[in-house]
Amino acid sequence: MTNKKIIGCGALFYNLDTQRFLFLHRTQSKQSNVWGLVGGKNTDEETPWESLKREISEEIGSVNIIKTIPLETFVSNDENFLYHTYLCVVKNEFIPKLNEEHDGYAWVVFGKWPKPLHQGLRNTLQNKTNQMKLETVFKMLKFL
Numbered sequence: 001m002t003n004k005k006i007i008g009c010g011a012l013f014y015n016l017d018t019q020r021f022l023f024l025h026r027t028q029s030k031q032s033n034v035w036g037l038v039g040g041k042n043t044d045e046e047t048p049w050e051s052l053k054r055e056i057s058e059e060i061g062s063v064n065i066i067k068t069i070p071l072e073t074f075v076s077n078d079e080n081f082l083y084h085t086y087l088c089v090v091k092n093e094f095i096p097k098l099n100e101e102h103d104g105y106a107w108v109v110f111g112k113w114p115k116p117l118h119q120g121l122r123n124t125l126q127n128k129t130n131q132m133k134l135e136t137v138f139k140m141l142k143f144l
Contacts, residue, residue, distance in 0.1 A: 007083075010084070028100065034117060060105075069087045083120065087137060
């Protein structure tokens with residue numbers, strides 16, 4: 001018997017003008033009372049991108065994203081859990097319309113992440129390859 005794969009996605013929002021990132025304070029999930037991203041699990045028929053668009057709408061409302069860049073796909077050791085993290089670039093900071101899953105938000109500068117961070121997100125942000133990807137993206141975004 002094969003285990004059903006769990007596929008999830010998350011959006012790391014980056015603001016071009018202030019060069020800050022959006023984090024949400026999660027109150028409902030396996031890991032509550034932690035800071036994380038907009039995101040969640042895919043439904044059976046969704047692609048990660050479709051799931052991400054739905055999660056953004058559900059968790060923070062309508063957002064004008066000018067660029068979306070895949071950052072990382074985490075795969076668990078048993079390969080039954082995949083999590084796609086996307087960098088979503090916005091022109092202006094906004095006040096998210098939070099749903100019941102979150103009770104706060106923060107726009108923060110790179111490396112000054114709110115605490116406690118969701119463990120998986122902390123691993124993503126501390127990963128040297130991801131840090132190099134972000135630095136490359138920041139250089140490219142200066143031309144937008």
